[in-house]
């Protein structure tokens with residue numbers, strides 16, 4: 311059985327070119343970038359080059375890039391870093407209800423530590439209203455954090471518009487671009503953001519390495535103390551191989567963005583249209599046009615997401631769900647709930663995220679399997695027989 | 704995260720559907736995750752001769768129901784009464800702790816189906 315991987319929003323495989331670029335830094339070029347001898351300088355050079363590459367791709371300056379241990383750490387550093395460094399100016403922070411837990415849980419942590427957090431609602435597409443951001447601002451507001459695109463439903467937020475408002479009001483603006491880096495063009499000046507997070511393993515780089523863009527002049531308190539690495543914003547001997555891999559993967563992805571977006575969009579539409587044509591009682595989630603080219607999020611009424619995922623897995627298909635039953639917490643996806651999707655519908659949610667190696671044949675296979683599996687589970691469902699002709703509310 | 708027995712029952716669930724002209728039916732909703740389970744039984748001479756289930760539930764819920772129906776079939780009402788969700792989970796080779804409540808669903812639906820059978824029987828003898 312061939313495996314079909316449709317969970318690229320969760321993680322991706324490291325590209326061979328990326329692995330090749332990384333390998334020497336594990337073995338012959340193992341020097342510590344802080345060492346003065348040539349082995350260290352060699353590692354330092356690789357680090358500098360990686361930083362220049364990332365800065366260049368984002369339209370930033372090298373000094374504005376902080377490498378971290380992944381997307382979650384970049385989010386944490388951005389939010390806690392700005393919060394604690396700017397406490398004297400105010401204690402109010404604004405975010406949205408559909409952020410990744412790396413942002414939301416950090417906000418909750420700050421709330422327990424004396425900050426006031428406003429969590430903005432979203433519309434039924436999962437979109438934040440820039441006017442509501444403006445209205446939520448107070449004299450105490452020090453930071454706004456709104457993600458670039460949502461990891462579950464793929465909705466792209468109006469970051470430029472929000473960024474423009476905040477630049478005018480001189481409030482720091484962070485955006486989590488973990489899901490858009492490598493998929494959409496990203497320019498920090500155009501987005502008007504002061505901080506931006508990204509993570510290598512979402513664009514065919516290694517896991518456990520990310521980057522935070524910090525605009526020059528942004529006051530930020532480090533949370534890993536120690537050596538003077540990363541301009542004292544993140545102590546610890548640098549993950550040289552990982553950082554080299556991040557830069558290489560990011561350069562490859564951003565370089566191919568136009569062709570990859572066209573390919574992903576075509577595959578996405580094939581999948582979307584196939585589901586719409588062949589399965590009834592479905593509800594597509596997220597914005598119909600302002601969305602990532604690689605994301606399909608769909609709810610199948612009357613069935614439960616975990617059972618769906620396990621059945622797909624039996625056919626070699628890897629996907630994910632916002633169902634309560636798949637999360638350890640037994641809560642349905644906070645994103646779907648914030649969008650007003652009823653819990654019993656959110657239960658049958660499926661997220662399919664496409665990547666560079668997927669093919670049309672794979673999409674056709676997935677459609678055939680979905681039709682079969684959804685029918686099988688609906689046959690088993692006590693809800694389907696009771697209301698065969700109308701979807702759940 | 705699931706045992707092989709769970710996956711086996713999930714893959715080939717036994718006794719899916721509804722018993723025709725059931726003598727007892729039980730449906731429960733899970734307050735924790737919102738899932739639903741429905742069981743129907745056929746009883747002859749105080750023995751459960753047929754049992755079927757339908758579920759809107761996760762993998763553990765499907766496997767628990769399937770297992771339960773196998774355990775119950777052929778048992779007397781009294782024997783079936785004694786089956787708990789722990790028995791079901793044990794027969795499945797264990798369930799992850801967050802999924803224990805899914806086996807409750809199956810065991811509770813069975814108790815309700817038996818209650819339903821008994822009350823119908825009483826009505827019958829009163830009439």
Ligand SMILES: Cc1ncc(COP(=O)(O)O)c(C=O)c1O
Pocket residue numbers: 319320379380381382383385410412457459460461486488489509510511518519520
């Ligand atoms: C939107 C978003 N932010 C942050 C993260 C966390 O990134 P990482 O896994 O690198 O910590 C993820 C990935 O799960 C994500 O999708």
Ligand code: FES
Pocket residue numbers: 634635640733736737738760761762763764802804805808
């Ligand atoms: S029945 Fe919902 S988690 Fe198992």
